[in-house]
Amino acid sequence: MSVICPVTSSNRSYSSDGMSSFVAIPPDYYMETTEIPLTRHECLEQHSKIGALTATLLLKLNDTVIVEVKNNLLTENTAIHWHGIRQIGTPWFDGTEGVTQCPVLPGDTFVYKFVVDRPGTYLYHAHYGMQREAGLYGSIRVALPDGQSEPFAYDYDRSIILNDWYHKSTYEQAAGLSSTDFQWVGEPQSLLIQGKGRLNCSTANSPLKADVCNNTNPECSLYSMTVVPGKTYRLRISSLTALSALSFQIEGHNMTVVEADGHYVEPFVVKNLFIYSGETYSVLVKTDKDPSRNYWATTNVVSRNSTTPPGLAIFNYYPNHPRRSPPTLSPPGPLWNDVDSRFNQSLAIKARKGHIHSPPATSDRVIVLLNTQNEVNGTRRWSVNDVSFNLPHTPYLIALKENLLHTFSQTPPPEGYDFANYNISIDQEDNNGTTSDAIYRLQFDSTVDIILQNANSMVAEVSETHPWHLHGHDFWVLGYGRGKFDRINDPKKYNLVDPIMKNTVPVHPYGWTALRFKADNPGVWAFHCHIESHFLMGMRVTFEEGIERVGKLPSSIMGCGETKHFREP
Amino acid sequence: MSVICPVTSSNRSYSSDGMSSFVAIPPDYYMETTEIPLTRHECLEQHSKIGALTATLLLKLNDTVIVEVKNNLLTENTAIHWHGIRQIGTPWFDGTEGVTQCPVLPGDTFVYKFVVDRPGTYLYHAHYGMQREAGLYGSIRVALPDGQSEPFAYDYDRSIILNDWYHKSTYEQAAGLSSTDFQWVGEPQSLLIQGKGRLNCSTANSPLKADVCNNTNPECSLYSMTVVPGKTYRLRISSLTALSALSFQIEGHNMTVVEADGHYVEPFVVKNLFIYSGETYSVLVKTDKDPSRNYWATTNVVSRNSTTPPGLAIFNYYPNHPRRSPPTLSPPGPLWNDVDSRFNQSLAIKARKGHIHSPPATSDRVIVLLNTQNEVNGTRRWSVNDVSFNLPHTPYLIALKENLLHTFSQTPPPEGYDFANYNISIDQEDNNGTTSDAIYRLQFDSTVDIILQNANSMVAEVSETHPWHLHGHDFWVLGYGRGKFDRINDPKKYNLVDPIMKNTVPVHPYGWTALRFKADNPGVWAFHCHIESHFLMGMRVTFEEGIERVGKLPSSIMGCGETKHFREP
Known part of the structure; x- marks a missing residue:
């Protein structure tokens, strides 16, 4: 699966196949682009597990995007959905197999072409069988044109995709879910922050254990986001979980919610951000804490009494080493069955003043x-x-x-x-x-x-x-x-x-x-x-x-x- | 994947979806038909592992066979090859993806129609990516018309497919084989006799262990072939291994080779039958040993110094219980590096007198x-x-x-x-x-x-x-x-x-x-x-x-x- 994306209005281009075509992207965008092919990497080291994020698409408002999707899978078809993009005038490029298109065969190249007509945070992922869960997904970020600015200020912009991860292949899962001898998929084994997580190796798949359950594999470190003290970060947090509703938090730091699914939110502050599969949020985070140490970023399952351990990442204050563990225990997230808090967050999300689209007063x-x-x-x-x-x-x-x-x-x-x-x-x-x-x-x-x-x-x-x-x-x-x-x-x-x-x-x-x-x-x-x-x-x-x-x-x-x-x- | 096979010349029909349509098949054929859907059953009990054989096709010479292959896979295409059938006049139904046809899409039904113009033992299997190895295969048996007889006598006719089995999915294997970061598949974890084998549960995939690593699961017993003492059995033995060259033997019993790939062989006797992936043999076995006990049937890897343990099955003399272990240790097979014996078996296989097709004296x-x-x-x-x-x-x-x-x-x-x-x-x-x-x-x-x-x-x-x-x-x-x-x-x-x-x-x-x-x-x-x-x-x-x-x-x-x-x- 390669994604080649020549963006007509700015002549930038990038590809998930190689680094070289990322030249036009600022270094702080570049560092968070994960370059892993479709096939999922089973990285079962004790503290890490790598999913398969593909490149983040960095676009500008009103760009016409052309994505050539080459299906390099051996026996599987595919179709890619552009999640949050309304496809006005191009309903055939929504990428929903069985609804808007036939699947793309192995060896075939399918060209998606559409306009991104709103700034904000979106996603792309396979929309065929359980391929999304198998790791075929990434972020889309639509920026305002030069000279225009968001209604909030920040110094740096980062994307984080949250996900959950199963050891069993999606083929086995789908077979179990579809057969008369029904087999529920159960709880995922790991939570991933930007494609990385951790796994208790004592429960790991033994054939893989020898290969990857070691502490020296550099692929098996936790995700670490390096931040400069005294700045404001816009974190674009999205969830593509297969099952889990999540809470996300950064130890000792408040988050101000400013965007949801591409719309500006009247700002409100949270310690725990509840996020459901398919949602995207932007939060502002000030790096105004003790700069001599790192902090935990964590995510945990809510709404289900899950056996899945929390996902961990390191919120790395420069110049501390990115892999240096914070001196504290990772803080617990909210209780899984605290429904009130989740209801309250839902109720708190209003359109930002000055950016309200008024709904029709009645419906038909x-x-x-x-x-x-x-x-x-x-x-x-x-x-x-x-x-x-x-x-x-x-x-x-x-x-x-x-x-x-x-x-x-x-x-x-x-x-x-x-x-x-x-x-x-x-x-x-x-x-x-x-x-x-x-x-x-x-x-x-x-x-x-x-x-x-x-x-x-x-x-x-x-x-x-x-x-x-x-x-x-x-x-x-x-x-x-x-x-x-x-x-x-x-x-x-x-x-x-x-x-x-x-x-x-x-x-x-x-x-x-x-x-x-x-x-x-x-x-x-x-x-x-x-x-x-x-x-x-x-x-x-x-x-x-x-x-x-x-x-x-x-x-x-x-x-x-x-x-x-x-x-x- | 359902296989529906109305056989025009005799009006028999059978389906891998249900037992009811097998009515026309004699009971001793019926009992060896395995009814397992395409998705492989991971049965990791200590002494067993179940592959996914589909129904044996029982045909008669000059039958016109119509097979409707309905692809019920979620995201994968398929194509089915009729291994050993020459497809004279129907080269488009050979089922070789990329050579003779395009793949069959999920939800599609593809109709193969061909004539079986020689009696003997053949196979069918997926011919797309590594789908064969994923378990999509079965036997074809072409009988002589009523009134005609084979040039050897036997009382009963049985099919056995030998195979090897990997824990890792074929998707992971294919990705490892195709990537620049090449990963060899290694030796298979188990050998299967007619879809069943054994596995050391202490090395088993832990998430599956709890489900299936138990001795009480009836699906996890060894394959047991019940035979009546004092009879002659025709065993149609074929191999569809992904990697392994095999030797097959039945404790204490000689085997007389009489057919290879659908051609009559001048009979010769072996204790160990060497068989390579894609080959089929018929051997005659006399059940003339002590009938008060069962015997081991075993298969082991030759030609590679493999870590794969031998595959075991029970050659069950009626009326001993089919799961009663033989009183002996399972006998060792030939040495993996005994190349001479394998050369000698190859040299021993000649056309049967009276059934010789003479080759052209020279080639062009x-x-x-x-x-x-x-x-x-x-x-x-x-x-x-x-x-x-x-x-x-x-x-x-x-x-x-x-x-x-x-x-x-x-x-x-x-x-x-x-x-x-x-x-x-x-x-x-x-x-x-x-x-x-x-x-x-x-x-x-x-x-x-x-x-x-x-x-x-x-x-x-x-x-x-x-x-x-x-x-x-x-x-x-x-x-x-x-x-x-x-x-x-x-x-x-x-x-x-x-x-x-x-x-x-x-x-x-x-x-x-x-x-x-x-x-x-x-x-x-x-x-x-x-x-x-x-x-x-x-x-x-x-x-x-x-x-x-x-x-x-x-x-x-x-x-x-x-x-x-x-x-x-």
Whole structure:
């Protein structure tokens, strides 16, 4: 997998294959670019484990980005999603296999071309099977044009991707999740900060142990971020966890949240930043502590009573040695079951004054998505409204544009559940669900409200946190609540004054989250739980809007299902 | 991966998805059919490890076989090769990805249709990346029509596939073999007899250990073949090892070899059957020993000084309990470096009297393939004549038939090496090699001799055993020798009287093997070392013959490289 990215408006170019093409990038950007190919490095030294981040894409506002993705995998296809980029006018380059394109075959090169029309922090990752979790991901940073400045000041800019890591391959995981002899993936073995983590070698995979479980392997050190004392750092923190909701903290340092999913946040201060898979945040950190030592940066699992040990990194005050351990024990993070603190952070995130996009006052349609776990034909599945999603064989965008409506069910999926009788607080006696590949068709330019309603899973007294990610749009986050959403009274409490816009949002245990968006981006868009295993188990829906306004599809997205013969030479 | 196989001439049908469709198969066939899906079961109990055999295909001579291969893998493509079936008139259904077809995408169904025109023992397996080694394989048995009989008598007929097994996934192996930071796969951790083996759990992968390293798991028992005392069994023994050359033996029992690769052998008796990856043998075994006990069946690695422990199975005399251990220690196999015995077995295999196909007395062309290991652009490769094979992006069969000659090199590969000066007995000072995707184009209906010349590898005093497998043909095995092939004198010693015909043949350490075949099967055919890692590292060539006689290609084999737009609706 090589990513070659000539950026037309500035003539910079970089590649994950070699260092040489990074010349145009300032040294402080360069040092955080990790140059590891797709195949994951199993670095099982006692204090480290390396994931496979690829290059950070450094772009400027209104750049037209051309990414040539060459699939060098031996037997696997791929597709790359540009997470947070709305793809206005280019819905075919959203990179969602089965929705917007056919997979890219081994040996093939696929060219993505799109405009980045907002500054901020975004991500890219594989959107095919469980390839994201296998390590195919990276950061996108869209800067303001020269001469313009952000509404906050900082000296340096750094990106950190948080992740979790399993020893078992994603192939084994996917097989276990899909088979009738269902096998849950369990808790990840490690948490990674910018691709590095630690592992107790006494529990390590023995064939690998001899190779990599040693303390002298330089690849196996903790991630260390070198900072200059007395400065302000913008840290762009994002999460691409397969499963875990996380808290992130830097020992002794406060963090001021200023950006979320590419939108400016009215600043607020946290000691622990809660972050869910698919979210990005910018925080400002002042390096104003005792400069004679290093500090711990840590991340730990919240929302699940996890066995996964915290992830560690070193916040390195120059000129202390980057690998010098802080003199303190790494501080514990918040309690996993402190739901209040997480609710409160969600409520604290408002649009920054002077940067508020006002939402429409009312909506044209309300779709309630009850998050349910079901048994479907003897298989454990995740669902909405007891319907678990099945991907059809022909991508929706092509099927709809080329009138291949027989390739998926035309029976619309449910707009809600049995509001009167369903008790969200208990595991249901009847957990039976169905599957469907039907989609929600939205009137173009209409305003749509989505109520994500959480519930008890199939396990007694368990309700999980699901981070939902919408493609092709930002949505306004109108409110969060606990218990069952009240369709009469809760909308009266919506924040229509300064709601944040985001592309990924959590629905908290036994709670609800209310979203609003304008269906004004012609295309077909996935909306799904960003937890890789939940997504694979069917926790996703699809929206169509303005298909008649979509331009001529490039033939490069075709070649699968009923679109094989649509390819042009 | 489901295999659905309606056999037109007899209306039997079977499926690896369910037992119900096996009704037409006699009980003694049925019991050895293993019903395990593609994904490999990691059964790491101390005495067992289960591979992923799929159903045995039981066919009759001149059956037209229709196999619908549905690719249920999540992100991986596939292609299935029918090993030993010559595909006369159907070269597009040979199932060799990149040579005869494009890969089959996830969700797609590919229909193979071919005639089995010889009785005997064959195999099917994935021919894409390292998927065969990942467990996608099974047996094919072609019986004579009712009323006809084999030239030897037996009471029961059983198939046994031997294999080796790695803990690391084939994805990791392939990445290590292909990267500039070359990582050799090493010796396999287990040997499997009919998909089962054993593993020392103290060295097992720890996350799996808790799940499967227990003695009570019924899936983790050794393979046990129940036999009735006082009968003659035909055992169809085949090897699909990734790396290992094997010896197979049944404690206290002689085996009479009667078939090899679908051809009748002039019977000879062995205690140890040497078998190389891609070979099939039938042996007759009399159950005439003390019936009050069970016996060990064992397999062990030869030709490499391997750390892999012998594979064990139980030869179960009815009515002893199938899992009752024999009262003896499992007998040791032959010494790994006893090359003489293996040479002698190769020499002993002649065509059975009354079933001799006489070879042409002379050949039109002699191609010498020196088996070399090379360094190519800093990467370790296997080669012939210092040229390591690279697969182009468009399958040859389609490229040649549709005149896309620009898709691969038109410079013919070398017909030999520097016979005068190359010392095959030492590792070369200059190991540099090149890569090429060029092919050998053979005159239709000509007689071609292939001399496989072994040599020292890049490691001092090491020459490996390479089993070469030819697609689309059987070849006559004219001779084996030691040292450098003498082009003047060695052909005079060729066996033109009763040479066996085979499709897979070993070239022994520092030795040579001489083959002859008629280029009379229009198509494009792979010829390669059947060791999965050697194949991946470039130890393969390609032959074309009579491309102008190949009929209209089915569009189902297209859809990759430059053939994307050739697909028909």
